Each structure stands twice: as structure tokens, then as C-alpha cells.
Amino acid sequence: MDTTANALARVLHLLSENQEAQDKLRAEINKAREEHHGELLFDELSSLPYLDAICRETLRLHPPVAFTIREAHADAVLPFSKPVRGIDGNLMENVIIHKGTPLLMSMLSSNTNPELWGPDSYEWKPERWLSSLPETVLGARVPGVYSHL
Secondary structure: OOHHHHHHHHHHHHHHHOHHHHHHHHHHHHHHHHHOOOOOOHHHHHOOHHHHHHHHHHHHHOOOOOEEEEEOOOOEEEEEEEEEEOOOOOEEEEEEEOOOOEEEEEHHHHHOOHHHHOOOOOOOOHHHHOOOOOHHHHOOOOOOOOOOO
16 A cells, blocks of 8 residues: 555545635645745745645545554553543543553544544544644644644
8 A cells, every 4th residue: 555645645635625725725836836936845845834734634534544553562551531431330540551462553533533623523624733733632642743742
């Protein structure tokens, strides 16, 4: 699977469905081309805020790798973000992970969690990256496209 090609295809697909975003991005790129005499190098492209927002939002909703599997290299206690009720009816605040335990981590679940991103967490809204992200996201310390936080 070619993750870069898949991500680019997803960006183009989403832009094809959202004329307003397409127009806004085209205007941003055209303005930058005028300012740089028709040639945009990597640094100029990297400085375009709406292009960056489109890339981040697309990767948030459609990560090329939606989950990953890891193995615990040592015993650990994994805290939950909020207590959960076990099958015995008791509330648990953490879980013990033993060395060698396989762990399935879902980036997609984290990226679309309404408790982090709000009620519009499943919507493609590049504008969310143009202002401050919700405190719940800033405090979550989630790696990936949020590593700048």
C-alpha cells in the first residue's frame, strides 16, 4: 500500500466534493505564486496555512495507517482517560499491561473522538486548524499530525 499516494488521492477527492475549499485553496496558491513570481519552492508551499490545514484535516479523518500493533516491552499500568465499568460491574481507572502483550492502537479512533474534537469530529473541516484547537486536543498529547502541540 502506498500511503503517500492514498493520502494525496483522498485530498483530491475531498476537494472535488467541496468547491468552497477548492476555491479558497486555489486563491491561496495563486496569491503565493504571484508573490514568488510563479515559482513555489518547498518553503513557500509549507508556509501556506490553508494548504497545511487541508493536509492535517485529511490525515486526521483519513489516516493512511488507521491503526498499528505494538508489543509491551515491560510491565506497565495504562491509565484510562475516564473510568470504565468492567464486566464484573466495578469501575476501573487503569489496566495492567504485562510484558509481551500485543497492543492494538487506533489512530482513527483518537482522530475522530468527539470527546477530544467535539460534536463535529467526523466532519472534514480544514478551518479547525486555522485557529486554536480545543483544549481537549491540546491536553491529549496525541502524536502524529498533532506533534507540534
